[in-house]
Structures are given as C-alpha cells and as structure tokens.
Amino acid sequence: MHITEEVKKRSKMVNGLAEELLPVAQPEELYLASRHLMEAGGKRLRPAMLILATEAVRGDVQKVLPAAFSIELIHNFTLIHDDIMDQDILRRGYPTVHLKWGLPAAILAGDTLYSKAIEILAGVDAPPDRVVRCLNILSKTCTEICEGQWMDMMFEGLPKVSEAEYMKMVKKKTGMLFAAAMSIGGILGGCDKKEAKALWEFGKTMGIAFQIRDDVLDLITPEEELGKDRGSDLMGGKKTLVRIHAFEKGIKLGHIKRGASKEDIDAAVQALHNAGSIDYAMEKAQQLVVQGKTKLDVLPDSRAKELLKELADYMVTRTY
Amino acid sequence: MHITEEVKKRSKMVNGLAEELLPVAQPEELYLASRHLMEAGGKRLRPAMLILATEAVRGDVQKVLPAAFSIELIHNFTLIHDDIMDQDILRRGYPTVHLKWGLPAAILAGDTLYSKAIEILAGVDAPPDRVVRCLNILSKTCTEICEGQWMDMMFEGLPKVSEAEYMKMVKKKTGMLFAAAMSIGGILGGCDKKEAKALWEFGKTMGIAFQIRDDVLDLITPEEELGKDRGSDLMGGKKTLVRIHAFEKGIKLGHIKRGASKEDIDAAVQALHNAGSIDYAMEKAQQLVVQGKTKLDVLPDSRAKELLKELADYMVTRTY
Numbered sequence: 287m288h289i290t291e292e293v294k295k296r297s298k299m300v301n302g303l304a305e306e307l308l309p310v311a312q313p314e315e316l317y318l319a320s321r322h323l324m325e326a327g328g329k330r331l332r333p334a335m336l337i338l339a340t341e342a343v344r345g346d347v348q349k350v351l352p353a354a355f356s357i358e359l360i361h362n363f364t365l366i367h368d369d370i371m372d373q374d375i376l377r378r379g380y381p382t383v384h385l386k387w388g389l390p391a392a393i394l395a396g397d398t399l400y401s402k403a404i405e406i407l408a409g410v411d412a413p414p415d416r417v418v419r420c421l422n423i424l425s426k427t428c429t430e431i432c433e434g435q436w437m438d439m440m441f442e443g444l445p446k447v448s449e450a451e452y453m454k455m456v457k458k459k460t461g462m463l464f465a466a467a468m469s470i471g472g473i474l475g476g477c478d479k480k481e482a483k484a485l486w487e488f489g490k491t492m493g494i495a496f497q498i499r500d501d502v503l504d505l506i507t508p509e510e511e512l513g514k515d516r517g518s519d520l521m522g523g524k525k526t527l528v529r530i531h532a533f534e535k536g537i538k539l540g541h542i543k544r545g546a547s548k549e550d551i552d553a554a555v556q557a558l559h560n561a562g563s564i565d566y567a568m569e570k571a572q573q574l575v576v577q578g579k580t581k582l583d584v585l586p587d588s589r590a591k592e593l594l595k596e597l598a599d600y601m602v603t604r605t606y
Numbered sequence: 607m608h609i610t611e612e613v614k615k616r617s618k619m620v621n622g623l624a625e626e627l628l629p630v631a632q633p634e635e636l637y638l639a640s641r642h643l644m645e646a647g648g649k650r651l652r653p654a655m656l657i658l659a660t661e662a663v664r665g666d667v668q669k670v671l672p673a674a675f676s677i678e679l680i681h682n683f684t685l686i687h688d689d690i691m692d693q694d695i696l697r698r699g700y701p702t703v704h705l706k707w708g709l710p711a712a713i714l715a716g717d718t719l720y721s722k723a724i725e726i727l728a729g730v731d732a733p734p735d736r737v738v739r740c741l742n743i744l745s746k747t748c749t750e751i752c753e754g755q756w757m758d759m760m761f762e763g764l765p766k767v768s769e770a771e772y773m774k775m776v777k778k779k780t781g782m783l784f785a786a787a788m789s790i791g792g793i794l795g796g797c798d799k800k801e802a803k804a805l806w807e808f809g810k811t812m813g814i815a816f817q818i819r820d821d822v823l824d825l826i827t828p829e830e831e832l833g834k835d836r837g838s839d840l841m842g843g844k845k846t847l848v849r850i851h852a853f854e855k856g857i858k859l860g861h862i863k864r865g866a867s868k869e870d871i872d873a874a875v876q877a878l879h880n881a882g883s884i885d886y887a888m889e890k891a892q893q894l895v896v897q898g899k900t901k902l903d904v905l906p907d908s909r910a911k912e913l914l915k916e917l918a919d920y921m922v923t924r925t926y
Contacts, residue, residue, distance in 0.1 A: 316756045367717060371710035390691035390759055393713060397687065398752040400717070404724055404745035414734035421741055425724035432718040436636045439710055 289596040296337045296354075297330030299347075303355045307406055308399075319387045319395035320402075323362045326378040327513075331496070332357045332463060335597065336471035339485050341590035342582075345475020349411050353420065353474055356406040357467045360424065363399035364431055364463075366392055371439060372522060373544075379513035400428070412474045420470045423486075427466040434459025441525040452530055456497045457490060464493030484584045488594070491578030495601045498571040501526035502564055503606065505555050511606055517542070517551035527570060531563040571602045609916040616657045616674075617650030619667075623675045627726055628719075639707045639715035640722075643682045646698040647833075651816070652677045652783060655917065656791035659805050661910035662902075665795020669731050673740065673794055676726040677787045680744065683719035684751055684783075686712055691759060692842060693864075699833035720748070732794045740790045743806075747786040754779025761845040772850055776817045777810060784813030804904045808914070811898030815921045818891040821846035822884055823926065825875050831926055837862070837871035847890060851883040891922045 287295075304324065310317040333354035340350045368374075369382040370392050376382065384392035407424060410417055437455040441447045468489030469482045477485070501519060505528065509516045519526055520542045532539065539554050558564055575598045585591050607615075624644065630637040653674035660670045688694075689702040690712050696702065704712035727744060730737055757775040761767045788809030789802045797805070821839060825848065829836045839846055840862045852859065859874050878884055895918045905911050 311753075313753060313756045313760065316753060367713050371713060391756070393687050393691060394752045394756055396717075397720070398749055400720060401745050401748035401752065405742060405749065408738055408741040408745055414738045417738050418728055418734045418741075421728040421738075422725060425721050425728060428721035429718055429725065432714045432721065433631075433633060433636060436633045436711070436714055440633065 289593065289600050292593050293329065293331065293334040293597070296334040299337070299351055300330055300333040300354050300358060303351060307352060307355055308359070308402055315387070315391070316394060316398060319383050319391050320398045322380070322383050322386065322395070323365055323377060324358065326380040328358070328362075328378060330358060331597075332361055332467040335464065335489065335492070335594070336467040338590050338594050338597070339468045339471025339489075340475035342485075342585050342588055342594060343472050343475040343477035343481060344588075345471075345477070350471060350474045352406050353410050353470055354467075356403040356410075356424075357463070357470070359399045359403035359406070360428065361463060363396045363403065364435070366396040366399070368435060371435065374514065374518065376514040407470075410474060416473050416476075420473055423466050423469055423473075427462045430458040430462045434462070438524065442523040444525070446533060447525040447530055449527065449530055452525060452527055453494065456494050456527075460497035460500075461490040461493035464496065465489035468492075481584055484581045488578050488581040488598075491574050491581070492598055492601050495571040495574040495578065495598075498527050498567050498574075499602050499604060501528055502567055502571075503604075505558065505564065507606065513606075517546070517555065520551065520554055521546055527567040528558055528563045531566045532558050532561045535561045535563065537561045537563070568602065575599060575602050609913065609920050612913050613649065613651065613654040613917070616654040619657070619671055620650055620653040620674050620678060623671060627672060627675055628679070628722055635707070635711070636714060636718060639703050639711050640718045642700070642703050642706065642715070643685055643697060644678065646700040648678070648682075648698060650678060651917075652681055652787040655784065655809065655812070655914070656787040658910050658914050658917070659788045659791025659809075660795035662805075662905050662908055662914060663792050663795040663797040663801060664908075665791075665797070670791060670794045672726050673730050673790055674787075676723040676730075676744075677783070677790070679719045679723035679726070680748065681783060683716045683723065684755070686716040686719070688755060691755065694834065694838065696834040727790075730794060736793050736796075740793055743786050743789055743793075747782045750778040750782045754782070758844065762843040764845070766853060767845040767850055769847065769850055772845060772847055773814065776814050776847075780817040780820075781810040781813035784816065785809035788812075801904055804901045808898050808901040808918075811894050811901070812918055812921050815891040815894040815898065815918075818847050818887050818894075819922050819924060821848055822887055822891075823924075825878065825884065827926065837866070837875065840871060840874055841866055847887040848878055848883045851886045852878050852881045855881045855883065857881045857883070888922065895919060895922055 308321060336354040336357055337347055337350065340347055365377060366383045369377055370384045370389065374382055375385050383395050407421055408417065434455050438459055465486045469486035472482045472485040504519045505517060521544045537557055539557060542550060542554055579595050579598050582591055582594060628641060656670065656674040656677055657667055660667050685697060686703045689697055690704045690709065694702055695705050703715050727741055728737065754775050758779055785806045789806040792802045792805040824839045825837060841864045857877055859877060862870060862874055899915050899918050902911055902914055
C-alpha cells in the first residue's frame with residue numbers, strides 16, 4: 287500500500303469522529319463555520335502522524351483517536367485565523383471562512399475549534415499525568431504558532447530576511463504542530479521521555495520540510511490542483527526560502543501586487559528557477575528529511591516506523 | 607476592610623505574576639499587544655473570586671495564584687476578540703488592541719493569551735486529575751463564551767429577543783467564566799464534587815448579575831468614568847435586558863447610529879428610565895444575587911464565605 291493510502295486509512299478513523307466530537311450544536315451557523323474547512327478536505331497528515339507515533343510505541347490506537355482529531359482542529363483553527371490575516375479568499379478550493387461568514391464569525395469559528403481541541407484532549411482516556419503533559423505541549427505549541435505567524439507577517443514588510451530567521455519562523459509556524467502531534471501520539475501511547483523527545487524532533491523536522499515543499503508547490507503547481515491562487519506567497523511578499531535564496535543571489539523580483547497577471551507570476555517563477563532558488567529550497571528540505579529520519583533510531587523496528595520513514599520522504603515528493 | 611479593598615489585595619497577588627507568567631518575549635510587539643489591556647486596568651474580579659473560592663474551601667492560595675492569573679488571561683483574550691467584532695475603539699480608557707496594533711495583531715494577541723492561559727493552568731501544582739478537570743471546565747467554558755458572543759451578535763440583527771433568550775446568551779457569554787473561576791478555585795483547593803457544583807452555580811449567577819449591571823452602567827455612567835463611549839450598547843443595537851423590557855412595554859427607541867449625539871443618547875436613556883426598564887433590570891440582578899448567595903450554604907462558615915457574599919452584593923451596587 288502506498289504511503290498516501292496508509293495516511294488515508296488513518297485519516298478516515300479521525301474523520302469518523304466529527305459527528306461525535308464536533309457536532310453541529312447551537313448556534314448552528316457557528317458550528318457550520320467551524321467545520322467548513324475540515325469538510326472542505328485536507329490531507330490529515332498531522333493526525334495520521336499522531337496515530338503512527340502511537341503505533342510505533344505499541345500504544346492503543348483507539349484511545350488516541352480523539353487526540354488525533356484534536357490536533358486537526360488546532361490545525362484548522364490556525365488556518366481560519368491565518369486566512370483572515372493573509373486576506374486569502376480560497377482554501378482547499380472553497381471560499382475561506384471569513385469570506386463566507388464574515389470576519390466576526392471567522393474569529394469565533396477559530397476560537398471555538400481551539401476550545402474544542404483542548405476540551406477533547408483533556409477528555410482523552412489516559413493517565414491524568416500524561417494528559418496534562420500533552421496539554422502542556424499543545425498549549426506551548428499554540429503559543430509558538432502565534433509567534434511564528436507574527437514573524438511571518440513582519441517578514442513581509444522587511445526588505446531582507448536571513449535563512450536563519452526563516453528557519454526559526456517556520457519551525458514555530460509549522461514545525462511545532464507536527465512535533466506536538468508526534469510526541470502526543472507517543473506520550474499517550476505510553477512511551478518514555480527519550481522516545482517522546484525523539485518523536486518530537488522527528489515531527490519538528492518533518493514540519494519544516496513540509497513547509498518548504500509547500501512554499502515550492504505554491505510556485506510550481508497549476509491552480510486547479512492547488513485549490514488556491516498560484517503564486518499567492520509572491521503576491522503577499524512572503525519571505526519563503528526560495529525568495530530568500532534568490533535575494534541573496536541578487537535576483538530582483540520587483541513588487542508583485544495582489545491580482546497580478548498569470549504572465550507576471552510565470553515570469554517571476556522562471557526567474558526563481560533560473561537562479562536555482564527552487565532547487566536550493568528542495569535540497570534543503572531533502573536534507574531535513576534525511577536528518578529527521580535518524581531520530582527514529584531510538585524506536586524498536588516496526589511497520590509503523592517504516593511508514594513514518596516513508597511519510598518523511600513523502601513530505602518532499604508530494605505534489606499537492 | 608471594604609470588599610473592593612479585599613478584591614484589590616488579591617488582584618495584587620495576581621498582577622505580580624505577569625513578569626513571570628507572561629513576560630515580554632520575542633516577538634516583542636506580540637507580547638506588548640497581548641499585555642496591553644491587562645496593563646490598562648481591570649477589576650480582576652474573576653481571579654479574586656477564584657482565590658476566595660480556594661480560601662473558602664481552605665485550600666492553599668499560593669498554589670492557585672497561577673490559575674487565577676490564567677482566568678484573567680482568558681477574560682482578556684475574549685475582550686480583545688470581542689472589541690474587534692464589536693468595532694469598539696476604547697476599553698478601560700485606552701485604545702483597543704486592534705486600533706493600536708491592527709487587526710492581524712489583535713487576532714494573534716488574543717490567541718496568544720488563550721494559549722498562555724491553558725499552558726499556565728496545565729502547569730499548576732496540583733494532583734493531575736484535578737488539573738485535567740479544571741482544563742476540561744475552562745475549555746468548555748471558552749466554547750460557551752464563543753456561543754454566547756455569537757448569540758449576542760445575532761441578536762443585534764433581530765427585531766425581538768425574549769428575556770429567556772437573553773438569559774441564555776448572558777449565561778454563556780459572562781456567567782460561565784465566573785462559574786469556571788469559582789469551581790476551579792474550589793477544585794484546586796481540594797473541595798469535593800458537591801462543593802464544586804455549588805461554587806460553579808454561585809459563580810454563574812454572579813456573572814449574569816454582573817452583566818446586567820454592566821449593561822445598566824453603560825447607560826447611566828458618565829463617559830469619563832466609563833472608560834468607553836457611553837450608550838455604546840444602544841448604538842450597537844445590543845439586546846440588553848433593559849432594552850428587551852422596554853420593547854415589551856412598547857417603547858420604540860428608533861435606530862441609534864454609531865456616533866449618535868449626546869442628546870440622542872440622553873433622550874433614549876430617559877425613555878428607558880420612564881418605562882421602568884432600568885429599574886426592572888436592576889431588580890432582576892438583585893434577585894439573582896439573593897438566589898446565588900444561597901448556593902454558598904454548603905460551605906463551612908468562614909471569612910472567605912462572608913466576603914463572597916459581600917462580593918455578590920457588590921455585583922449590583924458597583925458604580926464602575
């Protein structure tokens with residue numbers, strides 16, 4: 287079975303929990319707005335990784351499913367709020383929550399997902415000291431996601447950002463939630479501290495590689511596959527690793543406004559190709575994957591461990 | 607010592623934790639924005655009540671101080687996001703966070719306070735099963751606050767709202783956090799389930815009475831004392847208990863726009879007075895206070911219990 291099928295198998299277990307853990311309660315529209323992005327799709331990579339982490343430490347998968355669902359809620363909460371901040375209008379091929387329901391509703395929908403995620407994790411069937419550790423990890427993670435999103439937005443207004451600053455930002459914004467998913471899966475599965483740390487490191491590294499690939503896909507993927515505007519990062523002035531490399535090479539992309547023509551976007555992408563910036567970013571992501579996989583050495587050999595390694599490769603080979 | 611002095615004594619214990627529990631970390635502006643409203647003031651009623659609940663069950667006050675701080679963070683998180691939704695520009699006499707830092711920053715500042723609150727509560731020095739119960743209560747509370755805020759906004763667009771609907775909304779929007787503060791103070795202080803339930807009920811009732819008084823104060827307090835626009839609820843079309851009573855009496859206030867003149871506001875307030883709507887709301891709040899105080903009967907007599915009763919009276923006598 288291909289790794290994407292393995293992910294799908296696990297994502298189905300998580301999707302099945304929506305009716306029980308996030309029912310459409312009153313006020314109905316609030317819950318419809320909260321569920322909108324989750325129903326629109328998503329790869330469910332984070333919950334799948336949480337489940338794989340539990341499998342890898344021989345924990346009880348059934349018991350951690352609510353935690354996996356909780357991680358996906360946190361992910362969706364950050365997407366709803368980020369879409370407001372980035373003024374994005376499309377996500378997963380659907381209108382963003384603030385476009386469909388308005389700004390106040392989108393703020394509340396995000397806040398509601400956040401609350402539900404904590405509530406669900408606090409209700410997981412595991413020893414209370416382990417639950418508290420997981421809640422600690424998840425809340426710290428959310429703080430770092432806020433810090434990372436802030437940095438990302440600040441960077442848009444700066445003429446120059448270093449690779450080190452980018453790596454710090456992306457670790458917070460994306461790496462931490464993958465790290466949290468892995469370590470929570472391990473901790474609830476009963477692993478020891480050394481394993482939890484290794485799972486956390488693996489997750490963090492995968493998250494960074496995932497984000498670098500995401501930035502590249504934003505440039506090279508046809509719009510109909512992307513589910514949102516192609517080159518939206520270019521238009522937003524986002525400091526991606528690709529752009530940072532190009533800047534250091536002396537490539538001037540000029541100012542690409544929102545609503546720029548397809549031709550302007552194509553020309554900018556071509557310039558980034560020619561400068562070797564896209565290749566550079568992909569090599570960096572590849573290195574992270576190699577490095578991340580070594581963290582799994584502390585785990586006993588298992589099918590789940592192999593799948594995590596395949597998933598690591600998928601982070602940089604995926605086309606959507 | 608007057609009850610306000612007793613509250614102040616406890617609020618000082620909580621304020622003293624800001625440097626340790628919410629330091630100005632990086633990115634600095636994110637943390638300055640997050641701390642802005644807390645530094646602008648506030649009565650710290652919720653943390654003071656949490657501490658009094660701990661005292662009333664003879665728990666260790668020093669150990670629950672971080673939880674009290676955490677409750678105040680949740681309160682401030684909701685204020686920051688509510689101010690965006692309600693388009694308010696003044697709070698506690700200072701510009702609101704979104705006015706000073708912009709919309710994206712205000713969303714993130716709120717999210718950060720929320721994360722920090724959970725993190726701090728998860729780190730409280732208490733048996734893990736009690737900590738998990740408290741996190742469960744707090745996260746459920748936050749969901750209900752979102753539901754309440756949603757209802758409050760929806761009500762603005764409705765021609766008529768019943769008193770029962772108002773009571774349900776205000777229980778969620780304001781009552782639940784007072785209830786959470788009281789029960790968390792009790793649970794961390796070591797109380798039994800019956801006491802926790804009574805503290806929760808007391809807190810809920812106090813919160814509703816507090817909100818009714820708040821709505822009245824918005825109408826009758828001079829602007830310089832209020833720290834925000836007088837009659838802002840009238841301008842926003844908020845369905846307060848005062849307004850619902852007036853509507854049932856057949857009083858038509860007409861549409862009071864944002865930026866309405868002082869004369870228009872005065873005339874509307876006078877009409878509400880004449881209809882007996884302000885008196886009606888205050889009587890309702892008074893009844894709630896009487897009813898709420900009986901919930902404390904399950905607790906052993908103590909100085910803290912007496913102070914909680916005094917605080918109950920203060921909910922409806924306070925002038926700011």
